[in-house]
Amino acid sequence: MTIPPSPAAPRPTDPTSLRLGVLAPLTPPGWVGAGRHLLAGLELAAREVNDAGGIDGRPLELLVRDTAADPERAAAAVEELAGLGVAAVAGEYHSVVARAAAARADTLGVPFLCSSAVLDALTGEPTEWVARLAPAQSRGWRIYGDFLLGAGHRRIAVATQPSVYWASGTGLLRDHLAARGGVVVELDANALTPEALCDALVDQGATALLLLVGHPKPAVPIVRAVRGDLRLGDLLIGAPAGQPEFAEWAAALGGDGAGIPFLRYLPERPGPLGERVGKELRERLGEEPSFVAFEGWDTVTVLAELLRSHGTDRAAIAASWPRVAVEGTRGPIRFSRTPGIGVWQWTWAPVQVVDRDPAEPERFRVLHAG
Template sequence: MAGMVEQVGPPGRDDITAYAAERTGGASVRVGALAPLTRPGWVQAGRHLLAGMELAVSEVNDGGGIAGRPLELVVRDTAADPRRAGAAVEELAGLGVAALAGEYHSVVARAAARAHALGLPFLCSSAVLDALTEEPTDRVARLSPPQSHGWQVYADFLLRAGHERIALATEPSVYWASGAGILREYVAPRGGTVIELDARALTPAGLCDELAGHRASALLLLAGHPEPAVSIVRSVRRDPRLAEVTIGAPAGQPEFAEWATLLGDEGTAIPFLRYLPERLSPLGARVEAALRARLAHPPSFVAFEGYDTIAVLADALRAGGAGRTRPAADWSRVTVEGTRGRIRFSRTPGISVWQWTGAPVQVVDRDPSEPGRFRVLHGG
């Protein structure tokens, strides 16, 4: 069977549902998929996330679907807007989807996690904010590692590299503020100093002046992509006073092809976090090849997260039933071979949702001698 995907807008919805019913003799099992597909959302991340989901849906349906019923994605664009995500959750619940999946931006995923109040299971693909829900819930699970873990791995990398004075170019955001707090709490007891510079109040040139004055050896981009992050990188790279300063991007801005297109050589040697193992399993290698063909370029870790999301949901829906009169996902019983390792969920101190604790964490950068190649610098 082909994968069933209802696109963002209304055209084609009835045709797709009718096709699914004709192929199987029954209605499709619908999963609401949330992703940033337009600005100001991180569009490339959204496209990679959706590509991974679509590939997995196609494979699930080729394998017989969910108890003989095809799996169908009902896609909604969040555009990195929490209010838009909240409205999409209400709409998708009204459409009778069996579960929600996806999202890349943490503040948006936090809004989407209100699905649990509607009795709707939500598997968060990529958002890392620790406080994904205000209260503990059994209906929400997450694949990506919590920010407190990944960003501590990044801080450890910086300290091991000898960076004791670390500057942050920050914008106002719950996500950036959380990241800054994690870095500060990890670095300070180990003899380091974190300096925050307001990327909205300062021009890129003014930020360079502040950076030089503070004698920081590293500048981390806790700011939006492409702007102001791209302009900041250009200014720092071209300032002779800052020739020895390491630029870092823990949130992963250099992961996507757009970064290399916009910055060229200036975008290399900027360490960032990604969630891939050192070596892909046979499943991961097969999925990587299929995603590369779909995207026409190498898939990011976000595409693998999308694939794993649907693989996990399919397993949970088969086990728990696709109806919404009872929980459709018992996260405690899930065990699935994903592209990046075996996926099981557990309760983690300080995390309010079911969490996969086995997600690999790497610090990587783009190789200056070959910008299309990534170098693994650190793991945790």
């Protein structure tokens, strides 16, 4: 079955514009909050490029396509955007979706700068066409494992669902913790009710539960069940994939959603550029910008520099990943080849383990940095 791309954006009114394709999850079952933040960063950076005169006088135009967390839809969108003459494709949040987009971009010979997806194996084979800003899952999740160990957790349960991304995360945690005396116990969130999962946590003697599941279901019902179980009052709940970063999490869970450590990719103290962009994003979003919004801004900034320095030819852009150097909102960005990763990689964006302060859920606390 062929899944059609999302509805096309209006045709450009300026025939001289430089087109960039954009992929983002903007409708369910995609993580809409993440897509909204990603798009805000992308659009802000494009506006700033255009306010400064564009690329050699040509305005940037973003052709936005909603992936809705669907890999086939993303692949079809890449094909459509390639046909519309984009110089490159950018964006995406969900790792499995980004992997499908990267594969199609590689096949078609279209540069793809992945903004936010972290799966190490973003492509099946090494490719020159794809680069990534987000740190690889193996880096971030090992830092998360170090946080767990440092907090005294040696027996960790993971509530998980079938997914390449969740399976990869489980394997990374298991290997990292096992080498340091830790144990990972898998609990099938599809087979267990939240109440049965609580019973299993008690039986297993786990001191931490990691949510490697979708939001809002089953993540929200699991959190509510665990928070309401007096036997599990000392259990740490964690969400390494970053769900508590977004307003939807706090809206769904209130105080129950606080004190749940997650990964985010921001420096502990932003520099002047990060401060300025953060203020603009805050005004644009009407809320605190997530790391995903900064990833969006950095994405367009990198591509704009490539277009200025190396032109609009797709092959020339792809050949120039290792030669671009820009100041991003979270530090200087350069791409290199990293062992075990088949795409050009920024090595590395800063990594933090953060939670929402139980005493003030709108405030984030940095618990660990790597």
